[in-house]
Amino acid sequence: MKSIKILSLAFLIAIIGGITGVIVTHTLTSEKQVAEQQETITPSINFANYAPTPSGSIDFIEAANSTVNGVVHVKVVSVSSSDNMRSMDPFRDFFRYYDRGPRKSQSSGSGVIIKEDGYIVTNNHVIKGATEIEVTLNDNRTYSAEVVGTDPSTDLAVIKIDEKKLPTIPYANSDEVVVGQWVLAVGNPFNLTSTVTAGIISAKARNINILPNQQYAIESFIQTDAAVNPGNSGGALVNTRGELVGINTAIASSTGSYAGYSFAIPVNLVNKSVEDLIEYGQVQRGFIGVNIRTMDANLAEELDIKNMQGVYVAGLSEGGAAADAGIKEGDIITKIEGKQVNTAPELQEQVGNFRPGNKITVSLLRDNRVRNFEVKLRNKNGNLSLIKAKDISTVLGAHLEDASREEKERLGINNGVKIEELTSGKLKEAGIKQGFIITSIDKQKVGNANEVQAMLQNKEGGVLIEGYYPNGMKGYYGFGL
Numbered sequence: 001m002k003s004i005k006i007l008s009l010a011f012l013i014a015i016i017g018g019i020t021g022v023i024v025t026h027t028l029t030s031e032k033q034v035a036e037q038q039e040t041i042t043p044s045i046n047f048a049n050y051a052p053t054p055s056g057s058i059d060f061i062e063a064a065n066s067t068v069n070g071v072v073h074v075k076v077v078s079v080s081s082s083d084n085m086r087s088m089d090p091f092r093d094f095f096r097y098y099d100r101g102p103r104k105s106q107s108s109g110s111g112v113i114i115k116e117d118g119y120i121v122t123n124n125h126v127i128k129g130a131t132e133i134e135v136t137l138n139d140n141r142t143y144s145a146e147v148v149g150t151d152p153s154t155d156l157a158v159i160k161i162d163e164k165k166l167p168t169i170p171y172a173n174s175d176e177v178v179v180g181q182w183v184l185a186v187g188n189p190f191n192l193t194s195t196v197t198a199g200i201i202s203a204k205a206r207n208i209n210i211l212p213n214q215q216y217a218i219e220s221f222i223q224t225d226a227a228v229n230p231g232n233s234g235g236a237l238v239n240t241r242g243e244l245v246g247i248n249t250a251i252a253s254s255t256g257s258y259a260g261y262s263f264a265i266p267v268n269l270v271n272k273s274v275e276d277l278i279e280y281g282q283v284q285r286g287f288i289g290v291n292i293r294t295m296d297a298n299l300a301e302e303l304d305i306k307n308m309q310g311v312y313v314a315g316l317s318e319g320g321a322a323a324d325a326g327i328k329e330g331d332i333i334t335k336i337e338g339k340q341v342n343t344a345p346e347l348q349e350q351v352g353n354f355r356p357g358n359k360i361t362v363s364l365l366r367d368n369r370v371r372n373f374e375v376k377l378r379n380k381n382g383n384l385s386l387i388k389a390k391d392i393s394t395v396l397g398a399h400l401e402d403a404s405r406e407e408k409e410r411l412g413i414n415n416g417v418k419i420e421e422l423t424s425g426k427l428k429e430a431g432i433k434q435g436f437i438i439t440s441i442d443k444q445k446v447g448n449a450n451e452v453q454a455m456l457q458n459k460e461g462g463v464l465i466e467g468y469y470p471n472g473m474k475g476y477y478g479f480g481l
Contacts, residue, residue: 058182058240064196066242069138070169071235072111073188074122074145074159077132078445110187110235111135111159112247114274116166121274122234123249124150124157131415131447135161138194147454149277153214153285154265154352155249158277169236172243174266175339177201177222185226185248185262187235199226205346206263210250216285216380220349221263222246228262237264246270272353282457284355284386286377288362289320290327294343303330310334310365311347319382325375327362334370335363351377357384392453395481397425400449403437411468413439415447430465430479438467456481 109126113119120135127133133145143161150157177183181201189195203223211217224237228248237246246264276283293299293312300308310332316323327333333341336350337360354360356379363372379387393399403416416437422428438446441455442464456463465477 187232189229197227220345289317291315
C-alpha cells in the first residue's frame, strides 16, 4: 500500500513538472517570437544630423565635450535709479536722508562663441540695460565685453571680448532638424557653469508671442523638452554631432523655472542676424510685403478649398515686393526658395534669412495651379537698398566720453556718459548743454559711449534722455529719431 502511494505521488509530480515545463517554454518561446518580430519590423531611420555610435545607441558624451568650451557665462550689472523708486514713494520728502542713490542689480545668462576672435551671440534680453557685461569662459578666464549690436525683433545680441583663438561651435542647418531628433541644451542655469541637459525636438516654427512690442518680430522657435532654466538664455542647443541647432531663449512655465518645454531660435536665422550685426551694426531684414494667415479648417471651408497646406495671402502692401512681382490677394504661398511653408512663422523665418535686394522664388497655388514668382525683397522703408547704420555721434551732434570715476562719485551715480563737445544735432535742438552726463535712455541705464550707439542704432520715434549736470541738477530731455 505504501509503494502505491509513493508511485502515485511520483506520477503526480511528473505531471505537474510537465505542465510547468510547457508553461515556461511557451512563455519564453512567445517572448522570443515577439522580440524577433519587433526586430524584423523596426525601420532603419537616420534623422538629419544624427550620428549613431557603433553600438547603435545615442552617445551624448562627444557632443557635450565638444561644445561646453564654446558656451560662456554672461554676467550683467544694471543700475536701478533711486529716483524711480522715490517717485513711487509718497513719503520720499520725509526720508531724503536715507536716499543712497542708484542701486546695482546683477543677472546672468549664457552665450555662444561664434567667431574665434571674440564675437559671442546671446539673447537681447540678457544684456538689455546692462552697464557692465562680464564673460567667463569654461576654463574660468574672465573678460569685460562690449555690445556690438542688438536685434530686438529676434531677441538676439552680439557682444565681443578681446581675445583670439577661442573655441567655436560649428553650425548645423536648422531647416533639416526634425521632430523627435535628440538635442542637448548647454548653458549656465542658476549660475551653475557648463551644464548639459538632453531632450528631443518636440515641434518647430512655434510662435509663443514673447516679443509682442516688436513691430517686425520673428518668432519661429524650435521647441524642445531639454531642461532649460533661468541662466540658460543665450546658450546653445546642439545636435548629437555637436553642431549648433539654435540659441535657447525661453521656457513655457508659470513658475519661471523649467516645466516641460523650452524654445530656441533656429541657427539659420541666428547666423543671418549676427552676420548683419557684425558687418552693418544692425540687421538687414528683407520684406515680402504681404499680410498672411495660416491655413486652417475654417479658412479652407470659407474659401471652399481642400488644400490645407501653405499660407494664405490676406492682403498686399501697395507697391510692395509681392505686389510688384504679380502675387495677388487670395494666393496660397506654399514654398519659399523651395522650402515648404505651412504656417505664418515658417514663412517669416524663411524670408527673414534674406536681405533687401535679394531675389527669392515664391511658389504658390492660384486657381488650383502651382505658379512660381521671382520676388525682389525690400527693406522696411520700401526700397531695395541696405539700411546703413546711423552715425549716432553725427545725428546727436555730440562727442561722447565715459564719465570719470570722480564725476560719478561727485554726483552719487554709478554710470554715465558725458557730452564732451556739442555741435548741431538732436541734443542741441532738445536744449541739452555741453557737460551733461547721460545716465539713462528710455529708462535703460547706459554705462559707456558704445552703449549709447547700440541703444540708438535701430531706434525710431521718441527718445527720452535723463542725466545730470556737473552742479548736480537733474535733466530730462526728449526728441525724435
